[in-house]
Amino acid sequence: MEALYFNIDSGYIEALVRGYRNGLLTAAQYVNLTQCDTLEDLKLQLSATDYGNFLSNESGVLSTSLIGTKLNDSLVAQFRYLKAQSSEPxxxxxxxxxxxxxxxxxxxxxxxxxxxxxxxxxxxxxxxxxxxxxxxxxxxxxxxxxxxxxxxxxxxxxxxxxxxxxxxxxxxxxxxxxxxxxxxAYLEDFASFAKTLPSPSDEVMARLLSFEADKRTINICVNSLNTELTPDDKLKMLPGLGKLANPAFQDQVAHADDLEQLKMVVTSIGEYKGFFDDSNGKSMEDHFYEYEMGLCKDAFTQQFTYSAVWAFIRSKEQEIRNIAWISECIAQNQKDRINNYIAAY
Missing domain, CATH: 1.20.1690 (V-type ATP synthase subunit C fold)
Structure with a gap:
């Protein structure tokens, strides 16, 4: 029923977000970027994408920090435009x-x-x-x-x-x-708000926020190993949503004394089985990003949903990380690692 009225207030925004998403770099464009020898070459390749001449006003020497700043500015501009056009919820x-x-x-x-x-x-x-x-x-x-x-x-x-x-x-x-x-507190409040959204936005946002909470739970427990933090201290920081929010799981991860114990709990959840696998050179953060991009791609399979905005923002942030990584590899002449990025599309 909600879909009948969705386009009245939000049809333009959803179409705009999907248009923005179609402007994300393709596999072929990533290949072109990884073949660049200098940052000037990278600038030229990016000018042929939706980024256009975003560096045209920069006459000085290009740096990876400048490229990252300008990429972030493009995301902020898109977000603010979307927000200015949006209505409740x-x-x-x-x-x-x-x-x-x-x-x-x-x-x-x-x-x-x-x-x-x-x-x-x-x-x-x-x-x-x-x-x-x-x-x-x-x-x-x-x-x-x-x-x-x-x-x-x-x-x-x-x-x-x-x-x-x-x-x-x-x-x-x-x-x-x-x-x-x-x-x-923020994620729990956000999740409560997301439940009030019409279907399928509520279901998609629940999945996205659930993983965001689990990712934070894992990071908190990994980073607090061998510190003075007690299990009770950790429990106060663990979000009350996500697959790891089950009291039994939370208690186990909070009381884990080493990485192996933590791994056993996290990998008991099927989808998270490979998060600690470093055999292919990927870090835990890489696995997080990869899994999140899968969720974001799934979010765009739904129509008439507000969750497309969150999925696009996350995808755009990943693309910015990818370009920053590629530009850093070029600047430091570390071309052997240049393909270690996570596709955002």
Whole structure:
């Protein structure tokens, strides 16, 4: 029934997103990029794609960081245009997407403040989609409570800080705990919102957010091995959704004392069986990206769905990572590793 009315408010947006997706690099275009010998050659090859002359105003020496920045700018421009044209509930879904970038920006600014890094440098590293008006003032806060009361209380992140305010010492470990605790609250809130979306958007978003939660659960448990974190500390950071959200699974991964124990739990879930396989030279992150791209491709098999926006953003981010990797291999003359990218289409 919802499909009868979907196109009234969101048909244009879905068509636009699918058009953007059709502009993602093809296998043949990736081959052309990997055969480049210089970054100028790469620039020329990219000009023949949907990126067009995105580097035409750069007259100086090309660098991988500049290419990455300009690629990211193209994604931000597309996202903002989509958001400007969207109506509810898609507009709210896109707001939720920005919250993840906000959390990363907050963690980045707090870390920079603790280590007395230059504020302007840290602000340049913040993701544009996670920008909010009071972000630059984060550097004046000396503890989490003052940071919350003076900066974050009026932002969308305020409700997620409920379980973080007990943290006193802002060292590197506690900042990472804060970041993961915020993401836990954020993903659970996002999942609750996604359930209110019409079918099939609710089902597709449930799968996408479920994997996002599981990916964070695995990363938290891997990175906390051989640290001072207790199982209870870990459990407070693990999202309450996903295939690993089963209480028995969560308890096992939180109590895992080494990587082998963790592997046994994670690989007991059929789809996650190969996540720790490094025999083909792929890292765990590579397997995550590969699996996520499969979910995003599946998301586009559905019609009349808001989840296409999330799937496109993730696919575009992967494409940017791919181009950045290829450009870095060219710059460092490491052509033997240039094909180690994850196709986004």
């Amino acid at each position: 898609l507009a709210q879904l896109m707001e939720y997407i920005t919250y993840g970038y906000m959390i990363d920006n907050v963690a980045l600014m707090i870390t920079g403040t603790v280590h007395e890094r230059d504020r302007s440098e840290m602000l340049e590293r913040c993701h544009p989609l996670g920008w909010f008006e009071t972000l630059p003032t984060l550097s004046v806060a000396t503890d989490l409570e003052s940071l919350y009361e003076t900066v974050l209380v009026d932002t969308p992140l305020a409700p997620y800080f409920h379980d973080c305010l007990s943290v006193d010492d802002l060292d590197d470990m506690n900042i990472e705990i804060i970041r993961n605790t915020l993401f836990k």
